[in-house]
Amino acid sequence: MAVSPLVFPPAPADKNAGAKLSKLSNQGFNGAAPEGPSASSGTRDLAEQMNEEEKQKYVKGKKLGEGTYANVYLGHLRDDPKRLVAIKKIKIQKEYTEGMAPDAVRELKHLQEISHPNIISLLSVFSSKDQNLNLVLEYLPLGDLEMLIKDVEGVRYGAADIKAWMGMLSRAIWFCHENFVLHRDIKPNNLLIAADGEVKLADFGLARSFSDPYRIMTSNVITRWYRPPELLFGAKHYSGAVDIWSVGLVFAELVIRTPYIAGDTEVGQVNLICQAVGTPTEENWPGVSKLPEYAVPDPPNPIRGRDQYLGTFGTAGQEGVDLLMAMLILDPRKRITAREVLQHPWWASEPKPTRKQDLPRKEGGAEKIGEDLKRRPGILDDERGAKVARKLDFGKM
Amino acid sequence: MPPRSRLGAGETGTSALSANNPSDDICPVCKSNRYLNPNLEFLINPECYHKMCSTCVDRIFTSGPASCPVPYCGKTLRKKGFHKAFFADLTVEREVDIRKRVGAIFNRRQDEFETLLDWNNYLEEVESLIFDLVEGTRDEKVKAEEKLKVYKEGNRGEIEENRKAGLEEADIARRREKAEKEAARQRRLAAYREEEEEKADAQRTKRDVLDRLATSNEDANKIAQHAQRVILKKTSARRNLTDAQANSNGSILDSGLTINVRGLKKKEAPIMEKPYDPFGGVDLTPSHYTLQKDYDNEWLGNAKNDIRHMAGGYSIEEYYARTMFEAFSGLGVFIEDEKVPEKPVASSTIGTAAAVQAAGGTVNLEDKMELDDVF
Numbered sequence: 039m040a041v042s043p044l045v046f047p048p049a050p051a052d053k054n055a056g057a058k059l060s061k062l063s064n065q066g067f068n069g070a071a072p073e074g075p076s077a078s079s080g081t082r083d084l085a086e087q088m089n090e091e092e093k094q095k096y097v098k099g100k101k102l103g104e105g106t107y108a109n110v111y112l113g114h115l116r117d118d119p120k121r122l123v124a125i126k127k128i129k130i131q132k133e134y135t136e137g138m139a140p141d142a143v144r145e146l147k148h149l150q151e152i153s154h155p156n157i158i159s160l161l162s163v164f165s166s167k168d169q170n171l172n173l174v175l176e177y178l179p180l181g182d183l184e185m186l187i188k189d190v191e192g193v194r195y196g197a198a199d200i201k202a203w204m205g206m207l208s209r210a211i212w213f214c215h216e217n218f219v220l221h222r223d224i225k226p227n228n229l230l231i232a233a234d235g236e237v238k239l240a241d242f243g244l245a246r247s248f249s250d251p252y253r254i255m256t257s258n259v260i261t262r263w264y265r266p267p268e269l270l271f272g273a274k275h276y277s278g279a280v281d282i283w284s285v286g287l288v289f290a291e292l293v294i295r296t297p298y299i300a301g302d303t304e305v306g307q308v309n310l311i312c313q314a315v316g317t318p319t320e321e322n323w324p325g326v327s328k329l330p331e332y333a334v335p336d337p338p339n340p341i342r343g344r345d346q347y348l349g350t351f352g353t354a355g356q357e358g359v360d361l362l363m364a365m366l367i368l369d370p371r372k373r374i375t376a377r378e379v380l381q382h383p384w385w386a387s388e389p390k391p392t393r394k395q396d397l398p399r400k401e402g403g404a405e406k407i408g409e410d411l412k413r414r415p416g417i418l419d420d421e422r423g424a425k426v427a428r429k430l431d432f433g434k435m
Numbered sequence: 436m437p438p439r440s441r442l443g444a445g446e447t448g449t450s451a452l453s454a455n456n457p458s459d460d461i462c463p464v465c466k467s468n469r470y471l472n473p474n475l476e477f478l479i480n481p482e483c484y485h486k487m488c489s490t491c492v493d494r495i496f497t498s499g500p501a502s503c504p505v506p507y508c509g510k511t512l513r514k515k516g517f518h519k520a521f522f523a524d525l526t527v528e529r530e531v532d533i534r535k536r537v538g539a540i541f542n543r544r545q546d547e548f549e550t551l552l553d554w555n556n557y558l559e560e561v562e563s564l565i566f567d568l569v570e571g572t573r574d575e576k577v578k579a580e581e582k583l584k585v586y587k588e589g590n591r592g593e594i595e596e597n598r599k600a601g602l603e604e605a606d607i608a609r610r611r612e613k614a615e616k617e618a619a620r621q622r623r624l625a626a627y628r629e630e631e632e633e634k635a636d637a638q639r640t641k642r643d644v645l646d647r648l649a650t651s652n653e654d655a656n657k658i659a660q661h662a663q664r665v666i667l668k669k670t671s672a673r674r675n676l677t678d679a680q681a682n683s684n685g686s687i688l689d690s691g692l693t694i695n696v697r698g699l700k701k702k703e704a705p706i707m708e709k710p711y712d713p714f715g716g717v718d719l720t721p722s723h724y725t726l727q728k729d730y731d732n733e734w735l736g737n738a739k740n741d742i743r744h745m746a747g748g749y750s751i752e753e754y755y756a757r758t759m760f761e762a763f764s765g766l767g768v769f770i771e772d773e774k775v776p777e778k779p780v781a782s783s784t785i786g787t788a789a790a791v792q793a794a795g796g797t798v799n800l801e802d803k804m805e806l807d808d809v810f
Contacts, residue, residue, distance in 0.1 A: 218760070248757050249749075275747040276747045278750065323746070324745070324746070329747065370747070370748020371745070373748070380713040382713075
């Protein structure tokens with residue numbers, strides 16, 4: 039049907055005219071843009087129009103990564119092709135056919151509230167055909183911290199660089215906690231690096247806001263190697279201290295360039311914590327034995343002393359070791375809080391943190407951002423498929 | 436302000452200059468000529484560029500400053516200011532002097548400018564100033580001179596800095612040139628020596644061949660061929676050797692270069708950094724209320740003493756902070772003030788719309804969403 043330049047007055051009785059009108063208004067919105075399948079359903083409500091408008095702002099480019107949970111594309115603004123974005127397209131999952139995947143909901147809910155230089159920014163959200171959810175995120179082309187930690191041959195860094203990275207991570211987590219958001223999945227490959235060297239915390243797929251008293255939270259969060267003892271013991275009421283434990287382990291990993299406590303299973307993880315940090319007992323952690331899944335190997339190890347830490351993490355300096363020990367305190371109530379982390383004397387001591395533009399970097403991060411964003415939250419890279427860590431199963435609850 | 440001496444030279448000066456003819460060997464002041472006085476030497480003073488012979492300069496200015504003897508000039512000149520003109524054409528001499536003077540003041544460098552355009556604009560401005568000084572009318576000259584003075588006053592420090600940088604650069608260039616010359620000389624010497632050696636060698640082999648031909652009774656042809664081969668082998672060996680030497684020479688030169696480059700870089704003095712702020716300049720202290728350590732609430736009593744809450748690290752302080760924040764959130768926020776270019780607003784509405792749409796599905800879904808929040 040040819041589009042007439044005449045605008046008909048709305049005539050609800052005349053179906054034909056109504057269709058024509060909607061077509062006209064549609065063109066007014068997005069010019070010559072191709073119409074999605076949703077347009078074929080005839081009239082569109084306001085939400086659909088706004089969605090279409092948002093969608094037209096971006097051009098989807100080549101695929102950066104494909105995963106079970108999401109595909110990641112490189113994209114750019116239609117008005118300004120120089121401004122790149124990463125578009126994370128959440129796949130429809132068979133467990134959640136009736137709505138959006140909870141990971142996506144969590145990510146959306148928290149990212150749209152939080153705006154901080156060290157946290158990945160969510161630029162926009164739209165749905166494409168088949169109701170696929172697309173998150174438009176900042177494009178961070180320099181890969182992630184894990185990449186730098188692992189490349190022992192190619193990348194060298196020192197205490198000042200570690201301090202700079204830790205500073206950015208600590209700010210990010212402090213900002214989350216000040217805004218009452220628990221990230222619950224801090225690990226080096228969720229710390230992406232922007233073009234200017236700024237580290238940005240990404241992947242809010244497991245995030246949630248602080249809980250009210252008496253409301254339980256799941257303890258099946260945080261990738262195992264970075265999971266704090268209270269979660270391994272099945273605590274249902276916890277606080278920002280869980281994130282701090284992860285931050286501490288990232289710190290340790292930055293220094294020794296290998297994951298510090300890397301258990302194969304949850305029991306193994308507890309055992310390793312007992313060896314590396316000390317066995318949680320009623321003396322050093324009142325009430326720990328009442329936690330639902332409390333089980334520790336016998337005999338208990340004493341809490342690791344300062345000298346032992348200095349031996350392993352000496353490069354971080356006296357103050358740095360002090361901070362690390364404070365982050366790895368077993369009892370979450372005694373553990374340092376995010377604000378206290380930033381008030382720690384380590385930041386003021388020598389060496390001064392490296393300026394972000396001078397930080398070591400590595401090229402080829404485009405694929406890496408694809409890798410990082412498509413990952414299902416809370417899972418280690420090497421255990422995809424059958425060995426997937428305990429999946430969040432909403433059906434059983 | 437009275438025109439500075441030189442400026443007046445415009446009219447008279449140019450006429451004097453245009454009269455200047457290289458073949459003209461008569462002193463315009465005392466009319467003595469080269470024919471009578473073969474040692475005749477003309478001097479000029481950059482105050483007015485009127486040329487006169489050295490005898491006149493001695494005669495008039497030895498006893499102190501005096502006015503220029505050229506009619507209607509009247510500039511006060513000193514003996515010290517006289518020198519031989521470098522260029523035969525005094526207009527050129529004058530322009531070069533002006534350029535030198537302006538260049539010493541407008542001595543900015545390209546790396547000081549953000550873009551090429553800025554640099555070019557600057558150059559153009561300087562060039563038009565020079566043009567005014569060289570060719571301009573009296574007024575233009577006064578104005579240009581004033582501009583020059585103002586700029587000099589205003590940028591004393593930078594001018595000095597750039598002057599030093601320029602000197603350093605010149606020094607580096609000079610040293611590099613010297614090193615290159617030295618290297619070239621060495622190469623020449625080496626080539627010369629090699630040639631000599633080769634000659635001597637060839638002669639020696641020739642003598643050997645002759646000896647052998649004379650003493651032994653081998654086949655003459657064979658001996659000659661052998662000798663030829665020996666010479667060739669030696670030459671090629673020598674060539675390889677010299678090549679290697681040349682390469683090592685080159686690398687030495689290169690390393691000298693890189694040192695220079697480093698020296699240049701150091702010049703870009705680092706900007707003083709501010710002390711590191713761990714919070715990154717963000718202050719989230721609540722402004723509408725002060726958070727207490729503890730709040731009395733019957734409902735919270737159990738949680739405070741519940742072993743599972745305590746052992747799991749549940750922080751009642753975090754709960755206080757959050758509820759207080761939520762109670763006060765939005766107060767003192769005026770949407771009109773916070774409105775920024777439509778983008779974030781649009782994205783959040785779209786986000787909400789999408790969420791509303793998604794949530795508006797089946798009841799079944801609602802249940803799941805609720806469950807999601809429970810744990």
